[in-house]
Amino acid sequence: MLRKDLTSEQLLTIIFEYMAKISSESKLDKVLVLMANMGREMILADRCTVWLIDESSGELYTTVAHGVREIRIPIGSGLVGHAIATGEPVIIEDARHDPRHNAENDRKTGYQTKSIITIPFRNNDGETIGAYQAINKMTEAGKFTDYDMNLLSLAASYAGKSLESVMLHQEIADTQREIISTMGEIGEIRSKETGNHVRRVAEYSYVLAKAYGLSDREAETLRDVSPMHDIGKVAIPDAVLNKPGKLTDEEYDIIKSHTRVGHQLLKGSRRELLAAAAIIAEQHHEKWDGSGYPHGLAGEDIHIFGRITAVADVFDALSAERVYKAAWPLERIEKLFREERGRHFDPAVVDVFFDKLDELVDIRDRLNDGLNEEAG
Structure with missing residues (x-):
């Protein structure tokens, strides 16, 4: 016209x-x-x-x-x-x-x-x-x-x-993402996990963030930085990190220190991605009822990135075979999330977890390590 x-x-x-x-x-x-x-x-x-x-x-x-x-x-x-x-x-x-x-x-x-x-x-x-x-x-x-x-x-x-x-901004952001992904995989390799663990957690986090109602930019940021959630494990001795049996109280305290270490490694940056990664590294083991660590934060005092990553990380940890446990069947995982809704996990995040469970399982199966066929 x-x-x-x-x-x-x-x-x-x-x-x-x-x-x-x-x-x-x-x-x-x-x-x-x-x-x-x-x-x-x-x-x-x-x-x-x-x-x-x-x-x-x-x-x-x-x-x-x-x-x-x-x-x-x-x-x-x-x-x-x-x-x-x-x-x-x-x-x-x-x-x-x-x-x-x-x-x-x-x-x-x-x-x-x-x-x-x-x-x-x-x-x-x-x-x-x-x-x-x-x-x-x-x-x-x-x-x-x-x-x-x-x-x-x-x-x-x-x-x-x-x-x-x-273009310069994107080049800097892409470099940060590459560093974050690589460092996340290094942390997992030390605990005898594969890089697929951090990739799965990243994809789960993105799906949950979008379903929760975060903006595209927030969801993408969370996906980019969630691989760094366990970066503090680089400071944990192998004998403790990969111990097949039950940890002593002292050993468990050493394991818990990875949240503080991760935050210390990342907190000095003013870059958006690394600052977000510092939050997740520190808060992904906090619990909705205040019984988590390292600070005993409760409810919405825990950053939403930490609350979402907690669900994504636990779902993957339970779904996968690890050195100290077999993979859980899906029914058992669902039961745990129902029981921990409002205790360990933000109830709203658990609700979107169940809404998107089929999509999360598809991601899990697509990025399978080949070690947890019995899961699901």
Whole structure:
């Protein structure tokens, strides 16, 4: 459907609304969606694609292209490759007559590309890191103008700098996640568990967090950091940690110290993920009725991350064969959670545990260590 050109007031509204959204967003995929939507609305295009350079593979790729899935092309190919290589914007009135346009995608999809505008965008150092590409002007004129180029260049200038910041933030977050996951597995290896234990606890925690009503970001944070819940075990002697028989009171006190040790290891960081990991490491053995450790916290004084991880950790511990016990059948596990609802565990978390039990069992079976076939 053809549209009328935007008024100055409408254009300013679009620009300010999207700039506010982009500046407050920290996830790369969401920023790319906002960028594509902003470009499409600003210049009244049918589709808008945000291309990025993948230096490692020598490709240009897009995870955001209206109407299509991810596309990857060799660097330097097509109109977008030309614009990025030269650093100059490109406007084409009819792509069907331009040899730089790759018409194969149109033949595959049945979509007819006519007018195209492509604008490279740069980081704070002036290096080209990607490009906007808008397709098919949705006005009666049916072609992009120099005015459109100026508008999209403005958006590209702002979005490119914002994108660099988001990419750096994501790189830092990804590095933290990798460190957290690796350290979590190291802690479990010392207690002769496999890495699948921490992966299962992470997935259980995410499912429970979403069902409990936490936001996507909170649930994702919990999934990322829950593998660190037992990191303090690195300080527990092997003779105590892997003792097959009953622990003495003194040995049990040593085991309990892993919550304090884990918190001490992590508490100094101001990074969101490591700060959350410190909470879980310290509080995942606290109990709803106040009888847990290390501080005897009760009820909602226990952080929700600790309350959820407690359920996820106990479910996995009971479901799996360990050096000191056989795996429990599912019926016995269900009985324990009913008995401990309001004592060991937050009643609301236990309720969502039962609501999502089938999904939790599916995760358990998918990430099975091959040691607990009798469970369930």
